[in-house]
Amino acid sequence: MKLNVVQPGKTFNCNQCGKCCSHIRGMMPQQDKEFMEKMAYGKLPLVQLTPLEKISFPLFDWEASRFKKWQREVNIDGKIKPSRTILDLNTNKAIIVTYFIDSDACPFLLEKKCVLYQTKRAYICRLFPFNRGPFLKTGSEPNKNNMFETCDGIKTLIPLIPEDYDSMVRFLSKAFPDSSFENSVQFDYITGWNNKTVIDLIKKKMIRPAMNYPYEFFLKRFENAEKIDFTDFLVESGYIDDKEKLIKKFDDNEDAKKIIENFLEQSLN
Ligand code: SF4
Ligand code: SF4
Secondary structure (H helix, E strand, O other), X not given: OOOOOOOOOOOOOOOOOOHHHHOOOOOOOHHHHHHHHHHOOOOOOOEEOOOHHHOOOEEEHHHHHHHHHHHHHHOOOOOEEEEEEEEEOOOOEEEXXXXXXXXXXXXXXXXXXXXXXXXXXXXHHHOOOEXXXXXXXXXOOOOOOOOEOOXXXXXXXXXXXXXXXXXXXXXXXXXXXOOHHHHHHHHHXXXXXXXXXXXXXXXXXXXXXXXXXXXXXXXHHHHHOEEEEHHHHHHHOOOOOOHHHHHHHHHOOHHHHHHHHHHHHHHHO
8 A cells, every 4th residue: 555655845834923822711512512512411310511612722630730730830820720520429528520721812911922831731722723633433534624623723724634534534544743633533532531430430420420419519519529630540549550551651642653653554455
C-alpha cells in the first residue's frame, strides 16, 4: 500500500495568534449541545453544574489541581470551578470529575501569550486546532471538516488532508510536529476512560449516583455536600492504588501512542 508522506513544509504551523485562547466559551459541536441539553442536567450519573452557554474548556480534575497551583505562582485568578460531578448517595460526597475556566477569554492569556506555556498546561490547550481525534466514536464520522476548530494555522493544511479515512489518519500522524494530533487522541481516550470508570464503579456498587432529581434540588445538595476530586476518590475507594502513576501514563500519551501505532500497523496490512 502506498504510504502518505507529508511533504516538507506541509505540516501544521501555529502562528501563535492567541485566538484559540481568547474565546473559550461554547466551543462545542451543535450535536453535542443538543445531547447535553437533553441528558447532562440530571438524567445521567455525571451532572453538568453550569448552563450550556457558560461552558468553556474542560479540565480533568488532576489538571485543575495543577492550574490551581500555577495560578498562585503567576498571581492570576484562573476562575477554575467544578463543571461535572457525581453526587454519590453511598457517601454523600460530590465527586468532581471535571472543572472549567469560568471566563470568556482564558485569564492566563496576557498580551496574546500564555503565561503557563512552559508548563504541561491542559490537554484542551495542547490539542488545538483539533476539537476531537479520529478514533472518537460519536454519532458523526470524523472527517477533515469536523475535526478542527477555526484556526488560521490549519486553513492551508485542510485541502491537503486526504478524504479517505485511513489515508487521513496516516497524514495526521505525520503533519502535527507540535503533538496536537497525539494530544487529541489521548484527550478522547481519557474522556472515554473516565466514563467507563464511572460505569464500572456503579456496576461494582462502589458509588450510587443521584439521578433524575429536580435540577435545583440537585444543585442545593451539591453545594452542601463534601467535595472530592474523582482521582482522589478512586484512591480513597481502593479502585486505583497509584494516582501519580496513572497521571504519568496519561501525561506521557502512552495510550494515544499505542492507539496510533496499532492503527498504522493494521492499515498497512
Ligand atoms: S492554534 Fe491556531 S488559533 Fe491557536 S494560536 Fe495557533 S494559529 Fe492561532
Ligand atoms: S492556559 Fe494558556 S494555552 Fe491554555 S487556554 Fe489558557 S492561555 Fe491558552
